[in-house]
Amino acid sequence: QITLKESGPTLVKPSQTLTLTCTFSGFSLTTGGMSVGWIRQPPGKALEWLALIYWDDSEHYSPSLKTRLTITKDTSKNQVVLTMTNMDPVDTATYYCARYDYFDYWGQGILVTVSS
Amino acid sequence: QSVLTQPPSASGTPGQRVTISCSGSSSNIGRNTVSWYQQLPGMAPKLLIYNDNQRPSGVPDRFSASKSGTSASLAISGLQSEDEADYYCAPWDDSLNGPLFGEGTKLTVL
Numbered sequence: 001q002i003t004l005k006e007s008g009p010t011l012v013k014p015s016q017t018l019t020l021t022c023t024f025s026g027f028s029l030t031t032g033g034m035s036v037g038w039i040r041q042p043p044g045k046a047l048e049w050l051a052l053i054y055w056d057d058s059e060h061y062s063p064s065l066k067t068r069l070t071i072t073k074d075t076s077k078n079q080v081v082l083t084m085t086n087m088d089p090v091d092t093a094t095y096y097c098a099r100y101d102y103f104d105y106w107g108q109g110i111l112v113t114v115s116s
Numbered sequence: 117q118s119v120l121t122q123p124p125s126a127s128g129t130p131g132q133r134v135t136i137s138c139s140g141s142s143s144n145i146g147r148n149t150v151s152w153y154q155q156l157p158g159m160a161p162k163l164l165i166y167n168d169n170q171r172p173s174g175v176p177d178r179f180s181a182s183k184s185g186t187s188a189s190l191a192i193s194g195l196q197s198e199d200e201a202d203y204y205c206a207p208w209d210d211s212l213n214g215p216l217f218g219e220g221t222k223l224t225v226l
Contacts, residue, residue: 046217046220047155047220048217060213104166106160
């Protein structure tokens with residue numbers, strides 16, 4: 001059974017750095033071709049892809065957010081971590097992690113509010 | 117910047133067939149496979165279609181999809197009330213070097 005779950009703060013202040021952890025089970029990020037990504041969804045708006053990390057440590061970032069994002073993995077813990085710097089109220093959203101290809105399995109999401 | 121255009125809304129009555137379109141470009145739909153996601157209210161998205169027209173195990177065959185050129189479409193036949201949700205298309209985009217989500221279509225079952 002494949003599961004993913006996001007964890008981290010639900011409230012951050014403007015200019016702070018957000019660190020989210022995706023803890024998964026049922027698959028391994030050491031398997032060739034495997035990857036995990038982060039996607040966010042502002043309230044009432046569409047999905048937006050943020051970042052991907054692959055089994056071979058290659059990383060892909062949304063160009064519009066590339067300077068603010070870092071994605072890493074810890075295969076021993078089955079975790080993928082996303083950091084986003086300089087948070088702003090417009091970054092308020094539900095953040096999801098999902099296994100990729102095709103984002104076939106998703107976490108439940110975590111609502112992160114950016115407010116002073 | 118690449119954009120995938122979907123109609124903001126669609127509707128149908130129970131039993132009807134509805135289609136949702138997704139218009140892209142040569143950097144995404146025209147060159148890569150498309151996946152579709154269903155997002156029920158308050159829930160995480162769920163994979164509905166992958167590789168343009170393949171259904172994961174457990175997805176009813178009422179859901180089908182196709183692609184032609186730089187456009188794709190999702191069809192839902194025998195519409196049911198539980199199909200009321202938001203639907204997103206998402207191919208890989210070569211310019212983005214990542215997956216690109218469509219604007220989303222809110223399906224209402226009247």
